[in-house]
Amino acid sequence: MQKEKIRNSILGILAFVxxxxxxxxxxxxxxxxxxxxxxxxxxxxxxxxFEKERPGVMLLTMIASLCALAIAGRIAFFFLPQIKPIAAVVILAGVSFGGEVGFVTGALSAFVSNFYFGQGSWTPFQMVALGLVGFFAGVFFYGRESKRWLVALYGFFAVVIIYGAIVDLNTIFFTSQQLSLSVVCFVYLSGLPFNLLFGAATAGFLFCLYKPVLRRIERMVKKYRLFDKNEV
Structure with missing residues (x-):
């Protein structure tokens, strides 16, 4: 456990570097x-x-399906700015399979979906931000019985604080000609309504999807014994 915490801390620092x-x-x-x-x-x-027990085909398939669902959800709601289920699906991945899965789901979903929405200097920021939203969902909720309103509340604050703070860094450094405290405050205050809307939408999606999605995932985990060490 201690080794895993150290490894994740180092990887998190590398992402910010x-x-x-x-x-x-x-x-x-x-x-x-x-x-x-x-x-x-x-x-x-x-x-x-999974260094001691390699992930089996069914587990990888389910994780790939969650990534595909997050990507498709973001694209399907393209006509509604900030109202996207992508963060909700990433959080569900973290809750269901742990922080590492949450991070890779968030990073991959942001990267692939931006081939539709457009790649740019903001892409790595979105990848790290969504990845951390999924990672901390796993840290707080993986392996625990949690109320859906609590997970939805986490989704709201995670999107507003973690996602908003990291992604808006791109705006601060790449669209502002002069860096100052007033510019930083202006960018974060200007982005706050959008982050609040994205956070509220994420909380709403989580409240609606939490029980049915987790119930289906749990059935699949039990049916295919996804964490069986002997699975190939």
């Missing part, structure tokens, strides 16, 4: 390179989590 590398060295260019590096960190954390 990459973001600051993009800000201060790459100046917003070569964002594909940073995006792929973040994705590699996510995948490394995921497979390291």
């Amino acid at each position: 990459l973001l600051f590398y993009e800000i201060f060295v790459l100046k917003g260019e070569n964002y594909y390179l940073v995006s792929m590096a973040v994705l590699l960190i996510a995948l490394f954390g995921f497979f390291a989590h």
Whole structure:
């Protein structure tokens, strides 16, 4: 357990180092390179989590399905700005399978869905932000019996605080000509209504989807014995 905490802390620090590398060295260019590096960190954390028992085909299929659902959900609601189920699905992945799965689901969903919405300097920020939202969902709720209103409440605050704070860094450094406290305050205050709307939508999706999705996942886990060490 201690080894896993240390590993996750190091990977989290590396993810932020990459973001600051993009800000201060790459100046917003070569964002594909940073995006792929973040994705590699996510995948490394995921497979390291299963170092003693490799993830079976069915487990990988379910995780891939959650990623696909998050991506499809974001695209399907393209006409409603900030009202997207992507963060809710990422949180459900973390709750169901743990923080490492939550992080890789968030990072991969943000990266792939941006091929539709547009790639840019913001992509690595969205990947890290969504990844952390999923990771902390696993930290707080994985393996525990939790009320859906509590998970929905987490979804609201995680999106507003974690996602909003990280993604708005892109705006602060790449759209502002002069960095100052007033600029930082202006960007965060300007983005707050959008983050609040995204957070409220995430909480709403979680409140509606939490029980039916987890019930279905639990049935699949028991049916296919997804965490059986002998599974191939």
